[in-house]
Amino acid sequence: MDAVTSASALARLYFAAQAAAGAAWWVAVFTVPLVRDATLGDIDAVLLAPFDIGLFVVASGLAAVLPVRARTVAAAIATAWTVVVTAGLGVYATLTGLAGWGVIAMTGASLGSLGALALLVWGRIPTGWMLIGPFAFRTARARRSPLPHVVGTLGQIVAFWAVFFAAIPAVLSSLEQRWGLHLDLGAGVRVAGVVLFVALGAAAFWSAAALSVKGGGTPLPSAMPNRLVIAGPYRWVRNPMASTSIAQGVAVGMVLSSWMVVAYAVAGALVWNFAVRPHEEADLAAKFGADFDRYRDEVRCWIPRLRPVAPLPARSVSARAGAAGSPPG
Secondary structure, three states: HHHHHHHHHHHHHHHHHHHHHHHHHHHHHHHHHHHHHHHHHHHHHHHHHHHHHHHHHHHHHHHOOOOOOHHHHHHHHHHHHHHHHHHHHHHHHHHOOOOOHHHHHHHHHHHHHHHHHHHHOOOOOOOOOOHHHHHOOOOOOOOOHHHHHHHHHHHHHHHHHHHHHHHHHHHHHHHHOOEEEEEEEHHHHHHHHHHHHHHHHHHHHHHHHHHHHHOOOOOOOEEEEEOEEEHHHOOEEEEEEEHHHHHHHHHHHHHOOOOHHHHHHHHHHHHHHHHHHHHHHHHHHHHHHHHHHHHHHHOOOOOOOOOOOOOOOOOHHHHHHHHHOOOOO
């Protein structure tokens, strides 16, 4: 079975499961008041049922069993309906404070449907679009002093923290409260979150300093280091910037007592690991060759080593390219 066939089979399995889950949910809506209140609030279930059963449950089921072309049309209909319902339910929940769990369930269904539709259409989930503009992989300009890279790195950290550790968590925490989904994790968890965030922040700055000073670059993909960095935290774990960022996101969720922020951090880990990491490591392998291959074999991406790996001599991308192009002696 080739990759495209496997992707199609996985997508069909997803839509079959979604159809079954949707049917079970509608049975619960009409038989269990708690489910109806938690997921629909005051929305008229009788009015909504014919549309949702047809465009969500039946369309998902057809996407699992129809021939290829018709299957894709059914999947597109189910996906479009799911996204529209998710958006509408989100607005409704924000205005009324009702149906919060319905928003959560439909958000998951939207993401799953979009992914499954991509598998049907392209045989894969396209992730290259994430790496354009300032996120496209480019090596930083070589400079005599690391100071410009250090200043650039500090600016990137400030911007990253402001967006991903302040703005987005604040919005998620507010929605969690508004939708009636808040769960108080207790003062002890909040204090532990503060301690964890500070400790991880120190590790993040150490990692960033290694990138700037030893690598001659920044964490931003458009200004990546000129040299393979095996210094500081990089001697224990392969991508400490990603590891500490994810853990800091969890810490922010602990501080805000917000399970949605914790889930957001975990989702970020999945996106980075499965969508960004393959592209990044392929780029590093192309730039640094056998040195990166050895480093990747010896140092895990998420779980730190007990003992630090030995550093390599600092060699730039251009030096490697020159060595690769030189005639054998």
